[in-house]
Amino acid sequence: MARPPAARNKCLDAYISLLCEEGERAATLEATASRAGVSKGGLLYHFASKEALAVGVIESTEEHVQLDLARMSEVPEGASVYYVQTSAEVDTELDRHLVAVQRLAQAGVSSASEMLKDVHSRWFQLILDEVGDQSIAHLVILIGEGLYAHLATPDSWYQSTFDGRLQELLDLVPQLKKLKQLNE
Amino acid sequence: MARPPAARNKCLDAYISLLCEEGERAATLEATASRAGVSKGGLLYHFASKEALAVGVIESTEEHVQLDLARMSEVPEGASVYYVQTSAEVDTELDRHLVAVQRLAQAGVSSASEMLKDVHSRWFQLILDEVGDQSIAHLVILIGEGLYAHLATPDSWYQSTFDGRLQELLDLVPQLKKLKQLNE
DNA sequence: GTCTATAAAAAGATAGAC
DNA sequence: GTCTATCTTTTTATAGAC
Structure with missing residues (x-):
C-alpha cells in the first residue's frame, strides 16, 4: 500500500492522543481535527466517519x-x-x-x-x-x-x-x- | 443523614452499570433514566446534573x-x-x-x-x-x-x-x- | 417526586466551493 | 485535499404541569 499522506497521520495521532489523555468521549471529530491542525471537513476526507477513525x-x-x-x-x-x-x-x-x-x-x-x-x-x-x-x-x-x-x-x-x-x-x-x- | 429514597438509589445504580458495561460515553442522562425506570426529569430531580451523578x-x-x-x-x-x-x-x-x-x-x-x-x-x-x-x-x-x-x-x-x-x-x-x- | 415539553448546545455527517 | 456552510440527531438542562 502507498504510504498515507502526512495529514492523515496527523489526524490519527491526534485521535490517539485525545483517547489517551482525555478519554473516548472527549475525542470528538472537532477536537481531533483541531488538535491535528485541520478542519472537520479535512479530517472527514481521510476518515469518513468515527468508525473509520477507530479502524485506523x-x-x-x-x-x-x-x-x-x-x-x-x-x-x-x-x-x-x-x-x-x-x-x-x-x-x-x-x-x-x-x-x-x-x-x-x-x-x-x-x-x-x-x-x-x-x-x-x-x-x-x-x-x-x-x-x-x-x-x-x-x-x-x-x-x-x-x-x-x-x-x-x-x-x-x-x-x-x-x-x-x-x-x-x-x-x-x-x-x-x-x-x-x-x-x- | 436521612436514608436516600429508593428511586435515587436506582438512578445511581443504573449509572454505575452503564459506566461499567458500556463506558462513560454511553452513560447519558437518557440511558441512565431509562435503565433506572424513571424519566429524564425524574432523574434530574435526584441529581441536578451529570456532575452531581459523578459525585454520587x-x-x-x-x-x-x-x-x-x-x-x-x-x-x-x-x-x-x-x-x-x-x-x-x-x-x-x-x-x-x-x-x-x-x-x-x-x-x-x-x-x-x-x-x-x-x-x-x-x-x-x-x-x-x-x-x-x-x-x-x-x-x-x-x-x-x-x-x-x-x-x-x-x-x-x-x-x-x-x-x-x-x-x-x-x-x-x-x-x-x-x-x-x-x-x- | 415524577412527568412532559421544550430550549440550547454539541456531535456526527453531507454538500459543494476552492 | 482542504475548507466553509449546513443539516440531523443526540445530549444536557430548564420550566412548569400533575
Missing part, C-alpha cells in the same frame, strides 16, 4: 504489535523481563496505541476488544515458552497488566509511590520462576 | 471502600491474599463501584482520579504492613491491579485463558514473601 487506530496498532512481538522473542533478557519492562514504559508508540485501543474497547468497539484479547494471548504464549509454567506465566502477565493499568491512568498512585523502584521489580521477575519449585 | 458515585464508593479496608486489616488469610482474591471478584458492589470510578477518572473527572489514588495508597499501606518489604508489596499490588484490569475489560483474554486458575495464583501469593530472601 486498530490497523496502526497491529503494525506496532507485530514489531514488539518480534523483538520480544529475540531479546537476550528473555520474554518475561522484556514484557514487564515495556509494560512500564510510557510514551512509546506501542503503549500509546494500546491505551487508545483499550479506551475504544471500553467504549464498546468490538474489534478493539478482539485485538486486545489476541495481543494478550500472543504475549502469553511467548512468556509461557520461556518460563514453562502456566501459573508463573499468568503471574508475569498480571504484573505487566498492573503496570500498564497505572500507566493508562494519568496522575495515578503509581507515579508518586512506585517511581524509581522499577528496577527492583524487574530484578524480581526472573526469580518468579523459582516459585513453583518452592511450592512443590 | 464517588460518595457511594467511599462507603464501600471503608468497609473493605476494615475487613482487609482483620481477615485471617492476611491482607495480600485478601487483596488479590477480592481483586479477582466480579460483581461485588465494591468492584462495580471502583470500575465506575475508574471510567470517570479516565473521562477526566479529577475527584475520581484522586479517590483512586487515595484507595491505592491505603491498600498499599495495609499490604506493606503485612509483607514488610516495599518491592514485594508493589508486586502484590500490581498482580491485583492486573486482575482488576481484566475484570474491568469485558470479554477480555482473562475469561478464556485464566478462568479456573485463580486458586493456583492465590497459592503463589504467600510465597512471594520468600522472593526477597532468595535475592539476598
Whole structure:
C-alpha cells in the first residue's frame, strides 16, 4: 500500500492522543481535527466517519504489535523481563496505541476488544515458552497488566509511590520462576 | 443523614452499570433514566446534573471502600491474599463501584482520579504492613491491579485463558514473601 | 417526586466551493 | 485535499404541569 499522506497521520495521532489523555468521549471529530491542525471537513476526507477513525487506530496498532512481538522473542533478557519492562514504559508508540485501543474497547468497539484479547494471548504464549509454567506465566502477565493499568491512568498512585523502584521489580521477575519449585 | 429514597438509589445504580458495561460515553442522562425506570426529569430531580451523578458515585464508593479496608486489616488469610482474591471478584458492589470510578477518572473527572489514588495508597499501606518489604508489596499490588484490569475489560483474554486458575495464583501469593530472601 | 415539553448546545455527517 | 456552510440527531438542562 502507498504510504498515507502526512495529514492523515496527523489526524490519527491526534485521535490517539485525545483517547489517551482525555478519554473516548472527549475525542470528538472537532477536537481531533483541531488538535491535528485541520478542519472537520479535512479530517472527514481521510476518515469518513468515527468508525473509520477507530479502524485506523486498530490497523496502526497491529503494525506496532507485530514489531514488539518480534523483538520480544529475540531479546537476550528473555520474554518475561522484556514484557514487564515495556509494560512500564510510557510514551512509546506501542503503549500509546494500546491505551487508545483499550479506551475504544471500553467504549464498546468490538474489534478493539478482539485485538486486545489476541495481543494478550500472543504475549502469553511467548512468556509461557520461556518460563514453562502456566501459573508463573499468568503471574508475569498480571504484573505487566498492573503496570500498564497505572500507566493508562494519568496522575495515578503509581507515579508518586512506585517511581524509581522499577528496577527492583524487574530484578524480581526472573526469580518468579523459582516459585513453583518452592511450592512443590 | 436521612436514608436516600429508593428511586435515587436506582438512578445511581443504573449509572454505575452503564459506566461499567458500556463506558462513560454511553452513560447519558437518557440511558441512565431509562435503565433506572424513571424519566429524564425524574432523574434530574435526584441529581441536578451529570456532575452531581459523578459525585454520587464517588460518595457511594467511599462507603464501600471503608468497609473493605476494615475487613482487609482483620481477615485471617492476611491482607495480600485478601487483596488479590477480592481483586479477582466480579460483581461485588465494591468492584462495580471502583470500575465506575475508574471510567470517570479516565473521562477526566479529577475527584475520581484522586479517590483512586487515595484507595491505592491505603491498600498499599495495609499490604506493606503485612509483607514488610516495599518491592514485594508493589508486586502484590500490581498482580491485583492486573486482575482488576481484566475484570474491568469485558470479554477480555482473562475469561478464556485464566478462568479456573485463580486458586493456583492465590497459592503463589504467600510465597512471594520468600522472593526477597532468595535475592539476598 | 415524577412527568412532559421544550430550549440550547454539541456531535456526527453531507454538500459543494476552492 | 482542504475548507466553509449546513443539516440531523443526540445530549444536557430548564420550566412548569400533575
